[in-house]
Amino acid sequence: MELFQYMEKYDYEQVLFCQDKESGLKAIIVIHDTTLGPALGGTRMWMYNSEEEALEDALRLARGMTYKNAAAGLNLGGGKTVIIGDPRKDKNEAMFRAFGRFIQGLNGRYITAEDVGTTVADMDIIYQETDYVTGISPEFGSSGNPSPATAYGVYRGMKAAAKEAFGSDSLEGKVVAVQGVGNVAYHLCRHLHEEGAKLIVTDINKEAVARAVEEFGAKAVDPNDIYGVECDIFAPCALGGIINDQTIPQLKAKVIAGSANNQLKEPRHGDMIHEMGIVYAPDYVINAGGVINVADELYGYNRERAMKKIEQIYDNIEKVFAIAKRDNIPTYVAADRMAEERIETMRKARSQFLQNGHHILSRRRAR
Ligand SMILES: NC(=O)C1=CN([C@@H]2O[C@H](COP(=O)(O)OP(=O)(O)OC[C@H]3O[C@@H](n4cnc5c(N)ncnc54)[C@H](O)[C@@H]3O)[C@@H](O)[C@H]2O)C=CC1
Ligand SMILES: CC(C)CC(=O)C(=O)O
Numbered sequence: 363m364e365l366f367q368y369m370e371k372y373d374y375e376q377v378l379f380c381q382d383k384e385s386g387l388k389a390i391i392v393i394h395d396t397t398l399g400p401a402l403g404g405t406r407m408w409m410y411n412s413e414e415e416a417l418e419d420a421l422r423l424a425r426g427m428t429y430k431n432a433a434a435g436l437n438l439g440g441g442k443t444v445i446i447g448d449p450r451k452d453k454n455e456a457m458f459r460a461f462g463r464f465i466q467g468l469n470g471r472y473i474t475a476e477d478v479g480t481t482v483a484d485m486d487i488i489y490q491e492t493d494y495v496t497g498i499s500p501e502f503g504s505s506g507n508p509s510p511a512t513a514y515g516v517y518r519g520m521k522a523a524a525k526e527a528f529g530s531d532s533l534e535g536k537v538v539a540v541q542g543v544g545n546v547a548y549h550l551c552r553h554l555h556e557e558g559a560k561l562i563v564t565d566i567n568k569e570a571v572a573r574a575v576e577e578f579g580a581k582a583v584d585p586n587d588i589y590g591v592e593c594d595i596f597a598p599c600a601l602g603g604i605i606n607d608q609t610i611p612q613l614k615a616k617v618i619a620g621s622a623n624n625q626l627k628e629p630r631h632g633d634m635i636h637e638m639g640i641v642y643a644p645d646y647v648i649n650a651g652g653v654i655n656v657a658d659e660l661y662g663y664n665r666e667r668a669m670k671k672i673e674q675i676y677d678n679i680e681k682v683f684a685i686a687k688r689d690n691i692p693t694y695v696a697a698d699r700m701a702e703e704r705i706e707t708m709r710k711a712r713s714q715f716l717q718n719g720h721h722i723l724s725r726r727r728a729r
Contacts, residue, residue: 363414372425376471377417380464385456386447390417391464392424393441393472397709400470401441402496402657403427404477404508405461405484407449420444422602422624423477427653430646432701433678435671436657441472449479458484462491470494475508475656478544478601482507496656505663508652512621513549515651515675519643520554520595520619522679527616527641528594534558539593539615540580542600543570546621546652550599551578564588565600589613596620603627610634619643626694636692643679644697650675 369377375396380389393401403424410416420442428440445461447453465474465488475497476485488495489502498504505511520538525531538554539562540547551561551574561580564587565571574580583591589604589612596615598604602624610631618625618640625645626632635642651672658668686696 363417365417368421372421374421374424377421378464378468380461382457382460385454385460386452387457387460388446389443389461389464390420390446391441391443391468391472392420393468394421394424394439395428395705396439396471397705397712398432398439399437400473400494401427401439402431402436402473402475402653403440403442404475404497404652405443405445405480406477407445407447407453407479409448410444410446413446416444416446426623426646428705429698429701430650430653431657432704433647433697434650434654434675435678435704436654438473438653438657442477443472443474445479453484455487458487459491462488462495465494466492468494473660475653496659497652498659503663504659505655505665505668507545508655509545510549511655511668511672512546512649512652513553514669515654515672516546516550516597516599516619516621516648517553518651518673518676519648519679520597520617522676522683523617523619523641523643523648524595526680526683532557533595535560536595537562537593538595538597539588539591540564540574540597540599541585541588541604541620542598542622543567543574543580544599546649547597547599548574550597550621551580555579562588562591562593598622598625605631605635607631610638613638613640615640617641617643619648620645621649623649629694632692632694636694641683642693644682644694646701647678647682647697648675650678 376393378391423442431438473494485498489498500506521531537560543563543565555578563574563580564583564585571582589609595617597620599621605625606627654671655668682696686693
């Protein structure tokens with residue numbers, strides 16, 4: 363990949379490669395856009411096959427956070443980190459302390475949180491080195507694990523998508539096929555089960571599947587079979603790129619609504635499902651519950667306030683469908699339009715010079 367060429371194409375601000383030999387830290391922090399505020403996005407730890415693959419993931423995820431935060435109405439820009447390594451074997455305290463110091467060095471341009479492979483305990487270690495971390499333990503007055511909040515937002519967004527596809531937002535009796543029953547999807551399944559939906563689940567982790575079968579009466583299928591099962595709604599809740607040339611022809615669902623980031627392998631796959639009449643709830647709009655929850659920590663965490671904003675994911679998804687209809691475009695394009703419009707409006711609103719206390723002039727006056 364020609365990195366600068368790619369950065370220019372999608373207008374990335376900064377890419378930081380972080381290395382600490384003692385702890386084994388190899389991290390890539392990407393700050394995509396800070397027009398709306400500091401970049402907030404989680405840290406993913408994953409066993410990438412190559413550094414190129416890790417960089418590509420970090421770049422895509424960071425840009426997704428710019429759109430997610432903008433569409434959710436947050437005054438935050440987009441960024442993300444990937445740490446290269448096996449989260450089950452390669453973690454140590456020194457690694458997250460070293461990582462925290464790199465974040466501190468960015469002086470507030472980037473704020474982190476959990477993502478796949480990192481936990482509240484990891485965030486608590488980072489917190490020992492920097493304030494620029496969220497999703498830390500409730501003991502520190504913070505919001506803790508963002509997954510239940512993400513799940514609730516996905517549940518709300520799924521109801522809005524069901525209303526669009528079936529004329530009613532009730533999920534009672536609807537068959538929902540859930541790919542990956544990890545942190546987010548476990549809580550999503552609980553909401554769906556409580557409303558009377560029927561669940562079909564899969565995961566590469568057998569224990570996760572067994573828990574969903576036992577607690578929610580879910581039917582289990584093999585990971586490769588989830589795309590083609592007879593269902594009303596497909597909920598991708600594992601990793602990205604799963605809406606692609608191989609999986610689209612298998613789909614029987616009328617709705618796609620799940621938590622995974624970057625569900626479309628390429629934009630053209632969004633066009634393909636649109637042409638098939640599938641109602642797609644764009645990933646970064648429906649899965650914003652977690653970031654809305656952790657972002658509330660920046661004001662002094664208030665769960666009630668955060669949940670109120672997460673409820674609105676229902677309205678945000680409806681807004682996307684309305685733009686898609688108005689402009690006769692697929693929903694993924696409508697979501698981008700909604701986010702880009704907000705960023706551009708705010709860029710203009712914030713264009714006048716404002717003395718901010720860190721400016722050279724304020725220091726001169728203080729002398
Ligand atoms: N945790 C959060 O608050 C948020 C998560 N997301 C996204 O939602 C997705 C899930 O996140 P978490 O639940 O936190 O992660 P997780 O790691 O707890 O769960 C993912 C599950 O997917 C399973 N899985 C992986 N590959 C699979 C495959 N090929 N087939 C079937 N199952 C597979 C894993 O075994 C795991 O149980 C990720 O894409 C993440 O980026 C997005 C926004 C917030
Ligand atoms: C997990 C969230 C707190 C932030 C994030 O990285 C995301 O929404 O993907």
